[in-house]
Amino acid sequence: MNIAIVEDDPLLRENLKLLLSGEKNITILGAWGSAEEALPAFKKLSFDIMLVDLGLPGMSGIELIKKIKEGRPEIEIMAHTVFEDRNNVFSAIKAGASGYILKGSSPRELIEALHSLYQGGAPMSPKIARKLIMEFQDEGASEEYLLSHREKEIVKCTENGLAYKEIAEKLSISPHTVHTHIKKIYEKLHVKNRQEALTTARKKGII
Amino acid sequence: MNIAIVEDDPLLRENLKLLLSGEKNITILGAWGSAEEALPAFKKLSFDIMLVDLGLPGMSGIELIKKIKEGRPEIEIMAHTVFEDRNNVFSAIKAGASGYILKGSSPRELIEALHSLYQGGAPMSPKIARKLIMEFQDEGASEEYLLSHREKEIVKCTENGLAYKEIAEKLSISPHTVHTHIKKIYEKLHVKNRQEALTTARKKGII
DNA sequence: CATTAAATACCCCTTTAAGGCGATTGTATA
DNA sequence: TATACAATCGCCTTAAAGGGGTATTTAATG
Numbered sequence: 001m002n003i004a005i006v007e008d009d010p011l012l013r014e015n016l017k018l019l020l021s022g023e024k025n026i027t028i029l030g031a032w033g034s035a036e037e038a039l040p041a042f043k044k045l046s047f048d049i050m051l052v053d054l055g056l057p058g059m060s061g062i063e064l065i066k067k068i069k070e071g072r073p074e075i076e077i078m079a080h081t082v083f084e085d086r087n088n089v090f091s092a093i094k095a096g097a098s099g100y101i102l103k104g105s106s107p108r109e110l111i112e113a114l115h116s117l118y119q120g121g122a123p124m125s126p127k128i129a130r131k132l133i134m135e136f137q138d139e140g141a142s143e144e145y146l147l148s149h150r151e152k153e154i155v156k157c158t159e160n161g162l163a164y165k166e167i168a169e170k171l172s173i174s175p176h177t178v179h180t181h182i183k184k185i186y187e188k189l190h191v192k193n194r195q196e197a198l199t200t201a202r203k204k205g206i207i
Numbered sequence: 208m209n210i211a212i213v214e215d216d217p218l219l220r221e222n223l224k225l226l227l228s229g230e231k232n233i234t235i236l237g238a239w240g241s242a243e244e245a246l247p248a249f250k251k252l253s254f255d256i257m258l259v260d261l262g263l264p265g266m267s268g269i270e271l272i273k274k275i276k277e278g279r280p281e282i283e284i285m286a287h288t289v290f291e292d293r294n295n296v297f298s299a300i301k302a303g304a305s306g307y308i309l310k311g312s313s314p315r316e317l318i319e320a321l322h323s324l325y326q327g328g329a330p331m332s333p334k335i336a337r338k339l340i341m342e343f344q345d346e347g348a349s350e351e352y353l354l355s356h357r358e359k360e361i362v363k364c365t366e367n368g369l370a371y372k373e374i375a376e377k378l379s380i381s382p383h384t385v386h387t388h389i390k391k392i393y394e395k396l397h398v399k400n401r402q403e404a405l406t407t408a409r410k411k412g413i414i
Numbered sequence: 415c416a417t418t419a420a421a422t423a424c425c426c427c428t429t430t431a432a433g434g435c436g437a438t439t440g441t442a443t444a
Numbered sequence: 445t446a447t448a449c450a451a452t453c454g455c456c457t458t459a460a461a462g463g464g465g466t467a468t469t470t471a472a473t474g
Contacts, residue, residue: 148450161402163430176453183433184450193432194402195368355420370460383423390463391420400430400462 001118002047005031006038006064007080008056012103016051019107026114035059039067047075049117052097054081054088062088062095069096076117080110100124146188146204154181155201158194208325209254212238213245213271214287215263219310223258226314233321242266246274254282256324259304261288261295269295269302276303283324287317307331353395353411361388362408365401 003026007013013031020026029047032038036058050068054061065077078099079092092100099117101110101124113123147155157167164182168175186192189200210233214220220238228235236254239245243265257275261268272284285306286299299307306324308317308331320330354362364374371389375382393399396407 150451158402159406161398161400161404161406163400165430173451174453176455177451179432180452180454181450182431186432193368195366198402199368357421372460380421381423383425384421386462387423388421389461393462 001025001049001114002027002029003049003051003114004029004038004042004045004047005051006033006035006056006061007031007051007053008033009053020111020114023111026111035061035064035067038064042068049076049078049114051078051080051114054079054083054092062092065092065095065097078114078117078123098122147185147201151181151185151188154178155185155197158182159198159201208232208256208321209234209236210256210258210321211236211245211249211252211254212258213240213242213263213268214238214258214260215240216260227318227321230318233318242268242271242274245271249275256283256285256321258285258287258321261286261290261299269299272299272302272304285321285324285330305329354392354408358388358392358395361385362392362404365389366405366408 003020005013005016005020005028007016010033013033017028017031021028029045030041032041035056050065052061052064056064061079061081065079068075068077073096076099077092077095077097078101079097080101080103081088081092082103083089084102089100099113099122101113105113116123153171154167157170162170164175164178167178171178186197189197189204191197191200210227212220212223212227212235214223217240220240224235224238227233236252237248239248241263257272259268259271263271268286268288272286275282275284280303283306284299284302284304285308286304287308287310288295288299289310290296296307306320306329308320312320323330360378361374364377369377371382371385374385378385393404396404396411398404398407
């Protein structure tokens with residue numbers, strides 16, 4: 001199977017190349033340090049799997065995954081990263097990653113994961129798998145508890161058309177804090193303004 | 208009956224005092240030029256009717272009516288103004304006015320209206336009365352047709368989170384025009400931003 | 415014919431919203 | 445004890461929204 005690597009740490013990048021090249025059935029078609037470098041090269045390249053770091057400088061790994069999947073959905077994506085928080089995991093999966101391996105994993109695990117991915121599996125580190133099943137176990141709960149109590153209070157205020165200042169007064173906090181909360185809310189809901197936040201919140205039954 | 212007057216035009220204020228003082232059964236307890244001056248004086252004053260101009264400088268007559276009715280709902284309010292537009296009429300009535308006399312009315316009419324109000328009536332200039340019954344004849348229609356076709360289109364666009372520019376493009380008009388329409392919409396719905404407009408529009412079944 | 419409303423467009427200006435930074439405190443927990 | 449998260453406050457910037465005018469054209473209506 002043909003693999004393309006995108007990893008910004010030069011040392012790790014070379015180590016991955018060496019490690020994987022030694023495996024039978026695995027061919028490394030190249031390794032790049034950023035999405036910006038990789039994308040033009042990919043245009044003339046045919047491969048089966050992209051092994052990608054999420055914490056890239058410039059365009060993020062998530063964005064890169066989206067772009068690849070848009071144009072060439074047949075390519076399997078293996079996310080390889082230190083991030084194990086909810087947002088990164090789910091963003092990567094939604095973007096199109098089918099494998100999610102943490103950087104603490106052993107070489108053996110990584111190689112097995114790549115084979116598994118190639119054969120149609122969805123290999124991921126135990127921690128990540130646990131997060132996924134928890135998400136399904138909790139069902140709506142995870143959505144409901146996505147926003148903290150304070151954040152939900154603020155969403156309800158914005159629903160009534162209150163401005164930052166007015167919310168601040170009502171809750172007896174600084175307008176700056178309101179701003180911070182709202183930024184966090186938008187981030188969590190993957191939206192970029194009030195209208196979207198409110199429609200999303202309604203859809204998820206948060207408010 | 209004891210009457211308090213709030214009227215910012217000094218000449219008219221004095222004329223009203225002279226005119227009404229001459230009537231039997233009417234006592235003028237005072238006349239003030241603004242809500243800000245009148246409110247403190249009212250605290251130590253007991254009266255039956257407040258004759259109030261809607262177009263006061265500073266706090267509006269509407270606001271003054273609200274404040275009076277909140278604390279002392281037994282006081283009858285006579286709105287006395289040049290405004291005969293829908294918004295002012297309904298705002299005054301919603302705020303708690305039971306009489307609504309236009310400034311063009313004759314002294315005789317005003318005095319009769321005050322007596323009528325004191326006896327539990329709801330005296331108002333014929334033009335105003337007509338507006339009121341039309342509102343009831345139209346029922347829901349008046350709400351639905353409150354906004355013009357174009358305005359409703361624009362409300363629907365804002366519901367989808369579109370910016371002025373985007374709405375302008377979609378409808379092939381200038382962003383300035385969108386701005387103008389939205390100002391008009393806010394005025395009609397008595398709101399001051401998108402969220403309020405949307406909640407109000409939903410409540411009234413406009414969208 | 416005069417008035418009114420709707421739709422269009424432009425001007426000025428101030429306020430808000432939102433993104434990107436950083437930073438501290440307290441609490442819970444792995 | 446380190447890590448994460450929630451909640452708090454701050455600064456800076458740009459873009460958008462909103463409030464105040466004015467003005468023209470067209471259509472309907474008293």
